[in-house]
Every structure is written in C-alpha cells, then in structure tokens.
Amino acid sequence: MDTTDDAVQSLRSLILAAERYRAVLAAHVGLGVTEAQAVSSLSVHGGRGQKELAVDLGLTSGAATALVDRLEKQGIAQRSPHAWDRRRTIVRLTARGHQVVEESRVWLSALFNDATEDELERLAPLLRGVADRLGDRCREIEASDGWSYRRA
Amino acid sequence: MDTTDDAVQSLRSLILAAERYRAVLAAHVGLGVTEAQAVSSLSVHGGRGQKELAVDLGLTSGAATALVDRLEKQGIAQRSPHAWDRRRTIVRLTARGHQVVEESRVWLSALFNDATEDELERLAPLLRGVADRLGDRCREIEASDGWSYRRA
DNA sequence: TATTGTTATACTCTATAACTATA
C-alpha cells in the first residue's frame, strides 16, 4: 500500500470513528444525531440564521423548522427575530445548550490527555487542515455533480 | 483559548466535515448514508458477519437485515453462509461494491494531493491515533453509562 | 438456553410541495 493509500485508509477509520462518536455522545446527552450536529454547528459557528443552519446540515427548510422546534422544546436552543429582516430567524444556544457543548468539550478533551503541549500545537492545525480540505472537496463534488446535497 | 480547547475545536470541525463528506459522497454514488457507512466499514474491516456489521454501525439486527437487503438489491454486497455455523451470514462487498470503494479512494486521496511524502507519512499515524482514541472514549462512555448505543 | 437472523408493526425524521409573510 502506498503512502497516500495509507493516509486514505486512516482517514476512513477516523470518519467512521467520528460518526460513532456522534451517535454515542448524542445518546449520552439525550439528543438525536441531527440535534447533536446542530448543537455542534452552533457552537463552532455561533448563533445564526435558521436557513444557514439548514444549509450547514444539509436539511430542507421544512426539516429545519422541525429540528429547531425540537431543540426549543428541549430547551437547547431558541429562536429570536433578526434585527432588521423580519423574514429571518436567528437560532442561538441557550444556557442549557452551552452546557451540552461544555459536556462534549470535556468529553473530547480527554482524547488529548496524554499528548504534550508541543504535540497538540502541531496536531490542531493538521486536523483543521484536513477538515478544510474535506469541505473544499465536498464543494467540488457538488459543483461537478451540478447539484448540492444541501437542500435549504 | 488554551491549546487543548483549540485541538477540541479543530476536532469538532473535522467531525462536522466528515459527516458532510459522508452525505455528499453517499449522494454522489447513489447510496444512503447508512449504506455508505456499511460499504466503508466492509472495506476497512473486510467481509464479516451480519451481526458484526450491525454492531459496527450501531444498528439492531432487524435494521441490519433491511440494510443488507438493500445492499444486495443494489448489487453492492452479498450474503454468503458461514463456513460451519449455519446461524450466521457473512456479508461481503461485490465487485461493484469494491468499485464504489475505489471511487471514494480516488475522491479522498485528492485531499492529499499537495502534501509531500514526508508529511503524509507523519499525518497518517496521527489520524489513525485520533480514530483509535475516539473509539476508546466511545467504549468508555458506553461502559460508564452502563449502556451501549450498539443495538445488535 | 443463548445466539443469529427474519418479520411485522409503530415511530421518528426528512423530502416534497404548497403556502404565508416579508424583502
């Protein structure tokens, strides 16, 4: 197996592990997978329009309405009106939402317990780089397909 | 933000990107997300018992039956009998299944196009390490919850 | 008795499409 294939296989394993992580953590905090993804997205990107959230997660506007309804009912997030565009809704994490984020932060940070500061400082940009490239490649595929999986 | 928090935030971004990758690639090859996960799992771990596959993906035995039915109908995978235990079924990728894997390999390897051999040789074990630690943490959480999200 | 897989049923979540309100 050549070097690139080895990296690809490692990335496959990481992606499968990430998906399992999502399922386990979501169950742990009593949320569905999509709800947990939404919390994660809101924690990374901050409060944002309901449509932007829908685009992030690849949901239609109707599914986003149902999703935010569920998050509000559980006290995880809340809608507030956009400052000047009365069509739009801003979705923000509540205190309980931030608590869920904090719980997952503790959970994830344990991954790095036995890494040195030096290792961490080199690892973080690498992970970010892979994430950015994955995002770029997704956009390329969507463009070449002349279609987007993002439905909003 | 301290060093660990930075790594956690990068990992969050990577996980979200991985989930989006799964949705985009699955749509690209005409599969559902769970079906694509199954193909990936079969490509990483090789042909395996239907129950093992169910455990990998966190599905009940009933959902696994439906999943493998779909994969067979699409010619992606096929069941074959276990050598000596007639209760069990082995699930293997077909030629067309391997073709899908190859398609995603090309797709993923483009991520590493502008990395040097040296960088790749250092990156692959890091990714594998994060994947392994994620897997370990999942098992720990499941153990501490006294419960498993894996339903098979 | 325990395990593997199947089946029937109900439920959850999402896509689709038509709609309202606002820009």
Add this chain to the structure above:
DNA sequence: TATAGTTATAGAGTATAACAATA
C-alpha cells in the same frame, strides 16, 4: 419576483418485539 420560514403529507429508515433456526 425572490427569499425565509411554516405546514401537511408521504416516504425512508429504524427500534421494538415476537419468532424460527441453529448452537
């Protein structure tokens, strides 16, 4: 006209639970 969000409906995928076959 175009955009953001809602609603109603139908469909896909899954959990649950009861079951058959095998160990």
